[in-house]
Amino acid sequence: MFFYNFSESDGENMTVFVTGGAGFIGSNFIFYMVKKHPDYRIVCIDKLTYAGNLSTLEPVLNNENFRFVKLDICNREEIFKLFEEEAPSIVVNFAAESHVDRSIEDPGIFLKTNILGTQTLMDACRKYGIKRYHQVSTDEVYGDLPLDRPDMFFTEETPIHTSSPYSASKASADLLVQAYHRTFGLPITISRCSNNYGPYHFPEKLIPLMIANALNDKPLPVYGEGLNIRDWLYVEDHCKAIDMIIHDGKVGEVYNIGGHNEKTNIYIVKKILELLGKSEDLITFVTDRKGHDLRYAIDPAKIKRDLGWEPDTMFDDGIVKTVNWYLENREWWETIINGEYQNYYEKMYGNR
Ligand code: NAD
Ligand code: TYD
Numbered sequence: 001m002f003f004y005n006f007s008e009s010d011g012e013n014m015t016v017f018v019t020g021g022a023g024f025i026g027s028n029f030i031f032y033m034v035k036k037h038p039d040y041r042i043v044c045i046d047k048l049t050y051a052g053n054l055s056t057l058e059p060v061l062n063n064e065n066f067r068f069v070k071l072d073i074c075n076r077e078e079i080f081k082l083f084e085e086e087a088p089s090i091v092v093n094f095a096a097e098s099h100v101d102r103s104i105e106d107p108g109i110f111l112k113t114n115i116l117g118t119q120t121l122m123d124a125c126r127k128y129g130i131k132r133y134h135q136v137s138t139d140e141v142y143g144d145l146p147l148d149r150p151d152m153f154f155t156e157e158t159p160i161h162t163s164s165p166y167s168a169s170k171a172s173a174d175l176l177v178q179a180y181h182r183t184f185g186l187p188i189t190i191s192r193c194s195n196n197y198g199p200y201h202f203p204e205k206l207i208p209l210m211i212a213n214a215l216n217d218k219p220l221p222v223y224g225e226g227l228n229i230r231d232w233l234y235v236e237d238h239c240k241a242i243d244m245i246i247h248d249g250k251v252g253e254v255y256n257i258g259g260h261n262e263k264t265n266i267y268i269v270k271k272i273l274e275l276l277g278k279s280e281d282l283i284t285f286v287t288d289r290k291g292h293d294l295r296y297a298i299d300p301a302k303i304k305r306d307l308g309w310e311p312d313t314m315f316d317d318g319i320v321k322t323v324n325w326y327l328e329n330r331e332w333w334e335t336i337i338n339g340e341y342q343n344y345y346e347k348m349y350g351n352r
Pocket of ligand 2: 099100101195204205206207209221222223224226228229230265289
């Protein structure tokens with residue numbers, strides 16, 4: 001099996017493929033990497049689905065060590081061509097359909113992108129060689145925990161037990177990634193993180209949706225009684241963890257990423273209203289999500305012990321930073337809500 005240790009001198013020859021880099025976490029990861037490793041070449045591959053927003057990447061688009069390629073990770077021929085051309089050392093796969101509610105409405109695209117897209121990328125890695133393939137997964141592959149057992153947490157040993165078509169597709173991809181390691185010796189790592197929040201979060205997910213609706217004085221739709229619990233991770237802490245895993249993580253291993261920031265949904269919604277000085281009368285309880293997972297909670301002991309990772313931002317600070325970011329970057333989310341962001345690619349690349 002092929003094990004590789006990175007050294008300082010790798011920097012100038014290092015090309016990193018970041019798939020899904022026009023989305024929420026991928027774009028934050030690109031900004032993190034450009035700052036932390038300015039000598040790395042970063043190639044972002046993104047299909048620009050409804051969730052991809054190229055304008056987010058505007059600050060790096062003209063950076064000479066950065067390239068954007070509009071491409072579906074399921075497009076085997078073009079993906080293989082790009083591997084041949086760019087010879088990446090590392091692939092970090094963020095590209096996915098990521099919204100649970102959409103997976104309940106229409107599971108098909110989740111299976112295609114999240115499973116078959118992962119296969120395509122790994123087949124290219126096998127053919128052209130790679131130092132590391134990293135799969136960005138989720139704690140949702142472990143299913144959920146009961147609300148009345150605060151002593152229970154997801155560890156890397158917790159059995160896979162999925163609830164939604166989204167989590168089932170992510171779990172399937174994880175199993176395939178592990179199979180490619182065992183069968184073909186592909187040098188992989190997997191990270192499973194809890195719910196992220198922070199800048200550039202698409203306003204269909206809980207926190208940005210509630211901020212945008214509150215600012216527009218629209219109702220805040222809380223599923224069920226709002227008692228479900230999520231374990232919130234500030235996106236930059238997630239990026240820091242992935243950077244550590246791709247450089248120092250052990251090939252073949254899974255790392256859970258989370259910082260013990262469990263909150264009920266209703267707590268978060270009320271906190272956002274309080275920070276924005278809006279009335280709780282905006283809260284509207286709506287029909288619960290089908291199969292709604294009760295509680296997610298990560299035990300991050302392994303990544304802390306093995307790689308020294310710890311989160312820098314706890315929820316009470318992170319939510320203030322996030323609300324302020326949405327206040328200061330109104331145009332970013334307003335162009336999403338009015339649909340204009342989808343014209344950005346044509347405007348930038350239409351005549352190139
Ligand atoms: P996102 O929906 O904001 O972004 C996904 C990106 O992938 C978009 O830019 C989209 O255009 C791109 N994409 C989708 N299908 C594609 C395809 N076929 N080919 C190329 N690009 C494609 O998602 P996110 O919240 O940034 O999540 C990124 C990754 O992290 C996902 O794999 C997700 O499962 C995982 N994850 C997210 C969270 C979270 O809280 N957001 C938590 C745990 C794990
Ligand atoms: P979401 O942001 O969709 O992330 P995930 O389902 O992957 O955890 O939802 C977070 C929690 O917020 C989840 O328990 C569902 C709930 N929720 C609402 O109550 N109202 C909403 O409008 C949304 C989008 C989510």
